[in-house]
Amino acid sequence: MSVHHHHYWQGSFVGDEEAGRRLVELPAAVEAALATELATETVLAACDALAAALCDPAHPVHGRLAAHLPEGEDPAVLAELGALLGRRELTRKLRRELGGTAPGRLNRADPRETVYEAWAPVGLVAHIAPGNAATVAPLSIVEGLLAGNVNVLKTSSADTLFTQHLMAELAALDPSGALAARIVVLRFPSSRQEWLRLMCAPADAVAVWGGEGAVEGVAAHVPAGCRLVEWGHRISFAYLTRDVWSDAVTLGALADDVCLHEQQACSSPQVVYLDTEDEGEVFAFAERFAAVLAARPPAVGAAPKVGAASAAGAASAPAPDPAPDPAEAAELTTTELVARLEEHLGLTRVFAAPDGSWRVMADTRSPLTASPLHRSVWVKPLPRKRMIATLRPMRRYLQTAGLAGSRTDIADLSRTALAAGVTRVTPVGSMLESYAGEPHDGVYALQRYSRRVAVQADPAVFATTACLDDLARPVVLPPPAGPLLGKEDIQEPGRRVARADAELYFRSGGSTGAPALSIFSYDDYDTQMHAAARGLLAAGYDPVGDRTANLFYCGAMYGSFISFFSVLERLGGVQLPLSAGPDHPATAQALIDHGADTLFGMPSYLWQLLHAEADALRAYGGLRKVFYGGEHFTPAQQRTLKDTFGIEVIRSITYGSTDLGPLGYQCTESSGGVHHLHADLHTMEILDLAEDRPVTPGETGRLVFTTHARRGQDLGRYVIGDLGREIPGRCPCGRLAPRFELRGRTGDVMRVATYFLNQRRFLDLAGESGGHRGELQIRLDVTDARERLTVRVERAGATDPERLREVFLAGYPELREAVTERLLDLVVEAVDGASLDRSPTSGKLLAVVDARR
Secondary structure (H helix, E strand, O other), rough: OOOOEEEEEEEEOOOOOHHHHHHOOHHHHHHHHHHHOOOOOOOOOOHHHHHHHHHHOHHHHHHHHOOOOOOOOOOHHHHHHHHHHHHHHHHHHHHHHHHOOOOOOOOEOOOOOOEEEEEEEEEEEEEEEEOOOOOOOHHHHHHHOOOOOEEEEOOOOOOHHHHHHHHHHHHHOOOOOOOHHEEEEEOOOOOOHHHHHHHOOOOOEEEEEEEEEHHHHHHHOOOOOEEEEEOOOOEEEEOOOOOOOOHHHHHHHHHHEEEHHHOOOHHHHHHHHHOOOOOOHHHHHHHHHHHHHHHHOOOOOOOOOOOOOOOOHHHOOOOOOOOOHHHHHHHHHHHHHHHHHHHHHEEEEEEOOOOOOOOEHHHHHHOOOOOOOEEEEEEOOOOOHHHHHHHHOOOOEEEEEEEOOOOHHHHHHHHHHHHHOEHHHHOOOOOOOOOOOOOOOOOOHHHHHHEEEEEOOOHHHOOOOOOHHHOOOOOOOOOOOOOOOOOHHOOHHHHOOOOOOOOOOEEEEOOOOOOEEEEEEHHHHHHHHHHHHHHHOOOOOHHHOEEEOOOOEEOOOOOOOHHHHHHHHOOOOOOOOOOOOOOHHHHHHHHHHHHEEEEEEEEHHHHHHHHHHHHHHHOOOOOOEEEOOOOOHHHHHHHHHHHHHHOOOOEOOOOEEOEEEEEEEOOOOOOOEEEEEEEEEEEEEOOOOOOEEEEEOOEEEEEEEEEEOOOOOOOOOOEEEEEEEEEEOOOOOOOOOOOOEEEEEHHEEEEEEOEEHHHHHHHHHHHHHHOOEEEEEEEEEEOOOOOOEEEEOOOOOOOOOOHHOOOOOOHHHHHHHHHHOOOEEEEEEOOOOOOOEOOOOOOOOOOEEEEOO
């Protein structure tokens, strides 16, 4: 890069002449960039990778960027910046400020209405960064990117090229090029008004840092209708009540707030107010506090830590200079001199260090007065009854009020201070502290860089459409990478979830192995429940009209009942949380008494309930929909439910796992095992049964999922244990999410007598050719002579085991060969449904019981 190439423009460094030419064409460049949507996940993935590099001093990126830090800047600022750019902090920021990690998707604001809302980018954000905080400019651009905007930023001509190179490193971590297309960083002096005008003219929002003069200079170039976002100077104060202003701990905490950063932060106290009208108490407090300041060590030039993941928050704490410059020194001298002169009028009293390193100026007048900083504090009286009248005229400039008093005082004074115009209240001693996601100066930055948009749609046409984007554009997530993982891998000690991320524990059903724990954060659980809710709408659930009985199993840390309780809660649907239980008459009576027309549950349990209470439920005649999970209803069973009980809709409630959550959903055009992928949460691979390579499109293979929405866990390339095949082409429902068909579990594929046999094949033959409408289970044993395969079918009036044996032999050539060669004994027996083996936790029917082990 040429030494004169001070500007970073959409992926490359350019010089003044080229930058000037491109500035003229900026509107066209913005339109081209906005033509392609920027996925939030693209921003999060790149920022997370950059964060890891910034936190590793040995990483080449760390070394390259350290070389561009301003002179005297502590390289530790790179790690502090990295901590703010990690996925954990940015997703928390997105959730807090824009309500979720995919704020740009047009989802239903109320699931009961076909009104879709989203946060959309304003378009082009012009950022005018200050010259005194290295982290402000890059954080501001990241905020603009999180909101989906194109960003053009001006740095001071005195700044290094740190921001330019940091943004180049960020863009390089996005192979799609979408980030580079949305970043322009220019370095030029404010006197270059033509460039400033060209920056601001096409902007939809202009963010500017600085005092009134700086804001006014930029505002002159802001076109009508453009949003001006001011991050200007603010003033903060402390307020102490009578019962604490003599307390040594309180005075020490107040001194901490004054001395930290030498009052250079907007949240530093410049005035200390006392809840009194007594001038003598003011003077006495000032003398006590002066003694506390006198005992403090002298100022040092350590750079402050960046507060919150916000450019505005970073700007609140510029790197302090312990020595005032000449202009600041003159202001300090003048302020102190005037205050000393007013002592003769009885208005003030000054307590100052002999070397001028600190000063406390007591003033009997209440109006807010700015401090000259550098440990210079005003002390004033302000009875709480006059707080609003005294402070409200300065409301544009107020930021933090540090309060000290009793619990009731804090509650009362907080409300009063907020009414006066303060945007932030903290305890004394914590005025400069912040928390992740904290609003700055009364607003959230991401909302200032976004628009709230809405689409109203015809309910008759869009009743089952939960997200408009599903019909318009496919979701693009980073491709999966890394080794394949199984349940045993994620249970290893080295992969255990950190305690800070382990907020919700579920126990897997254990139907395909030993029960294990699956752990979630509440944020991840909420994301997944919203996704499952959208999938349920797609399947035909009506949150307005349906009256639902939740009949999943509950207890022993089993998750289905709780999960679908949460799903219905998010949908606003009517729910009877009955859960599965052995008292079928009581359950049926509850369905009838409360007018339930929709059932959620496991097929095996619903089948038992409906047949046990067939007379009562047929007489009721109110059941219309069944949404099932965990197992499958065969086509023959579905015909029975429709013909016998009048049920009109029978669909999968979701396809998922305890570890990964919801993976797929059915639409009104789906049947059997066909599902759409939850493409906003996961990517899917279909791998060969024997080798770790993709199958030919359309072939059956192992389903492998990578989830992109889990905090504190790496669940990439998870082998879930199911078989499936891709369904080509776009679904008739119009959704672009990939489709796949479940083809059983890898555990349902049995190695018997040198052959591979599939339980699903037995199930299909029994229903399609044998007319069997009940449940079916296979048991494998070893006899003295050979292996034995027993097909156990639920007994019904017309069940004929011998007929079913003939159907299996005729329709399954591999089975027929094994029996003919006397390698296998085939037995078919009819049994009561209650005697079939089930998972003790979930109640799920065990498709294969292998007793050979």
